[in-house]
Amino acid sequence: MEKRNIPISLPVTGNDEWQALKEPLETGWLTAGPKVRAFEDAFAERHQVKYAIAVTSATTALHLALIALDIKAGDEVIVPAFTWVSTANVVLYQGAEVVFCDIDPKTFNLDPKKLKEKITPKTKAIMVVHLFGLCAPMDEIKTIAGNIPLIEDGACAAGSACKGVPAGGLGLMGCFSFHPRKSITTGEGGMITTNHDILGEKLQILRNHGASISEEQRHHGAKPYILPDFNVLGYNYRMTDLQGATGLVQLKKLDQFIDERARWADYYKRELTSISWLSLPDFSDDYKHGWQSFVLLIDEEKAPCSRNEIMECLQEAGISTRPGTHAVHMLGFYREKYSIQPQDYPGAQIANDKSISIPLHNRMAKEDFEYIVHAIKNIS
Numbered sequence: 001m002e003k004r005n006i007p008i009s010l011p012v013t014g015n016d017e018w019q020a021l022k023e024p025l026e027t028g029w030l031t032a033g034p035k036v037r038a039f040e041d042a043f044a045e046r047h048q049v050k051y052a053i054a055v056t057s058a059t060t061a062l063h064l065a066l067i068a069l070d071i072k073a074g075d076e077v078i079v080p081a082f083t084w085v086s087t088a089n090v091v092l093y094q095g096a097e098v099v100f101c102d103i104d105p106k107t108f109n110l111d112p113k114k115l116k117e118k119i120t121p122k123t124k125a126i127m128v129v130h131l132f133g134l135c136a137p138m139d140e141i142k143t144i145a146g147n148i149p150l151i152e153d154g155a156c157a158a159g160s161a162c163k164g165v166p167a168g169g170l171g172l173m174g175c176f177s178f179h180p181r182k183s184i185t186t187g188e189g190g191m192i193t194t195n196h197d198i199l200g201e202k203l204q205i206l207r208n209h210g211a212s213i214s215e216e217q218r219h220h221g222a223k224p225y226i227l228p229d230f231n232v233l234g235y236n237y238r239m240t241d242l243q244g245a246t247g248l249v250q251l252k253k254l255d256q257f258i259d260e261r262a263r264w265a266d267y268y269k270r271e272l273t274s275i276s277w278l279s280l281p282d283f284s285d286d287y288k289h290g291w292q293s294f295v296l297l298i299d300e301e302k303a304p305c306s307r308n309e310i311m312e313c314l315q316e317a318g319i320s321t322r323p324g325t326h327a328v329h330m331l332g333f334y335r336e337k338y339s340i341q342p343q344d345y346p347g348a349q350i351a352n353d354k355s356i357s358i359p360l361h362n363r364m365a366k367e368d369f370e371y372i373v374h375a376i377k378n379i380s
Contacts, residue, residue: 001371001374003317003318004317004318004319004367004368004371005318006318006319006320006359006364006368006371006372007320007359007361008181008320008321008322008357008358008359009180009181009293009359009361010180010361010363011180011185011363012253012257012361012362012363013185013246013250016249017246017249017250020245020246020248020249021242021245021246023035023245024241024242024244024245025242029241030240030241030242031215031238031240031241032054032208032214032215032216032238032239032240032241032244033215033216033241033244034216034241035241035242035244035245035248036054036238036239036240036241036243036244037216037244038244038248039054039239039244039245039247039248039251040052040053040054040191040244042248042251043176043191043193043247043251044193046159046166046251046254047158047166047167047168047169047174047193048165048166048169049166049168049169049174049193049194049195050194050195050196050197050200051192051193051194051195051196051199051200051203051204052168052191052192052193053191053192053193053200053203053204053207054189054190054191054238054239054243054244054247055189055190055191055192055207055237055238055239056188056189056190056237056238056239057177057179057188057189057190058086058153058155058175058176058177058179058190059086059089059090059190060190060207060235060237061175061176061177061190061191061192062086062087062090062127062151062153062175063090063093063094063235063237064192064203064206064207064235064237065151065173065175065192065203066090066091066093066094066096066125066151067094067206067235068173068199068202068203068206069124069125069149069151071091071094071096071124071125072094072095072096073094073095073096074095074096074122075094075096075097075122075123075124075125076096076097076098076099076120076122076123076124077091077096077097077098077099077123077124077125077126077127078099078100078101078115078118078119078123078125078126078127079091079098079099079100079101079127079328080100080101080102080103080109080110080127080128080129080131080348081100081101081102081103081327081328081329081345081347081348082103082108082131082324082325082326082327082328082345082347082348082351082352083127083129083131083153083325083328084155084325084326084328085326085328085331086155087127087129087153087328088100088328088334091127096124097122098334098338099118099120099123100118100328100329100338100340100344100345100348101114101115101118101345102114102345102346102347102348103131103345103347103348103351104347105297105347105350105351105354106279106282107131107134107136107137107283108131108132108134108295108324108351108355109128109129109130109131109134109135109136109137110128110129110136110141111347112137112140112141112144114347115141115144115145116144119144119145119148123148124148124149125148125149125150125151126141126145126148126149126150126151127151127153128141128150128151128152128153128170128171129152129153129155130152130153130154130156130157130160130167130290131156131324131325132156132281132291132292132293132294132295132324132357133156133157133159133160133183133289133290133291133292133293134157134160134281134283134287134289134290135157135160135161135162135167135170135287135288137162138150138162138170138171139163149171149172149173150170150171150172151171151172151173151174151175152167152168152170152171152173152174152175153175154167154168154174154175154176155175155176155177155179155182155190156177156182156290156292156293157176157290157292158176158178158182158183158184158254158290159183159254159255159257159258159288159290160287160288160289160290161287161288162286162287162288163286167290168191168193169193169195172194172196172199173192173193173194173196173199173203174192174193174194175190175191175192175193176190176191176192176193177189177190178190178191178243178247178250181292182292183254183257183258183261183290183291183292184247184250184251184253184254184257185246185250186239186243186244186246186247186250187243187246188243189239189243189247190239205232205234206232206234206235206237207234207235207237207238208234208236208237208238209230209234209235209236210230210231210232210233210234210235211228211229211230211234212228212229212230212231213228257362258288258290258291260362261291261360261361261362262289262291264360264364264369265281265289265291265294265360267369267373268280268294268358268360268369268373269281271373271377272296272373272376272377275376275377276299276302277298277299277300277302277303277304278296278297278298278299278376279296279297279298279299280296281294281295281296291360293324293357293360294357294358294359294360295324295355295356295357296355296356296357296358297350297351297354297355297356298310298354298355298356299354300354304379304380305379307323307353307354307355307356310356310379311356313375313379314358314372314375314376314379317371317375319358319359319371319372319375320359321356321357321358321359322356322357323352323355323356323357324351324355324356324357325355326352327342327345327348327349327351327352328348329342329344329345329348330342330348330349330352358372358376359372
């Protein structure tokens with residue numbers, strides 16, 4: 001086969017998004033305004049929630065979720081040991097303590113069997129990550145958590161669902177990312193969802209400096225020259241209308257993108273199932289996978305070489321890969337802060353050392369998928 005160059009991920013943007021940017025550019029309404037509001041309304045409708053609050057990133061969404069719950073010094077928040085570092089970082093932003101919980105390497109999500117032992121009287125929230133677009137086992141987690149608030153880190157999970165309920169409505173709050181590696185993008189950007197009236201209103205105020213009303217409400221109100229009240233400490237975590245306009249266009253394509261990814265994920269599973277040293281994504285019909293990434297586990301005892309050597313082989317063939325993500329407890333900062341050893345969370349350690357994400361995105365051609373399968377089958 002002729003050598004190809006296949007990136008790990010590429011966003012799908014084009015003339016539709018370009019045209020959508022014209023209105024905010026022409027009207028001059030560039031900061032949070034009517035396009036953001038329309039994007040929020042459409043996202044809430046798609047994910048079957050009452051409130052969707054657009055912010056600057058999934059990290060700031062997670063941060064605001066903790067602020068809204070009044071998480072503070074002396075509190076503990078449980079975080080999966082295998083996730084992007086932001087899930088843990090935001091806990092420290094609030095002066096609280098991170099309590100890591102191991103994951104199930106078959107799903108890469110929090111292992112409910114390991115959760116109960118992590119809960120203490122200081123536990124004030126649990127971060128439940130829907131990693132790579134697969135929802136965590138929320139029913140089991142809810143049973144163990146009891147009244148402890150569950151915050152969904154759905155950075156990868158726009159459009160995902162569990163038992164027919166979309167991500168973002170499975171816990172008390174849900175947090176999403178629109179980074180270019182996600183299924184839909186606004187460049188950077190995030191969203192918080194909730195069905196809780198008090199939290200929904202509180203989050204809108206917190207993301208806008210603590211202002212009692214939004215800029216749009218003030219400008220279109222009876223007295224636009226009067227500044228709003230500021231009764232709480234707030235943050236400038238607002239999405240721009242340029243991003244909102246882009247998000248509106250992208251959201252209309254979300255289901256198309258996921259369906260297309262799902263078809264090619266099935267192709268991968270059919271073609272790679274005979275390789276004894278690969279573990280493929282496996283989940284029940286209760287779950288609708290969002291397929292932000294296609295992540296495999298390498299059995300190095302059976303594989304012809306190590307995970308990193310396999311990634312090097314694929315790189316030489318022009319195929320970009322990545323580890324699934326990182327085990328946060330193995331990162332230098334957290335390892336030293338909490339005096340943690342890699343083997344303290346064996347599921348996360350396996351995922352950290354043996355996972356590999358191969359390209360799965362909507363700018364790939366049939367020939368790209370066939371090329372990747374051929375390259376993997378010929379690793380020796």
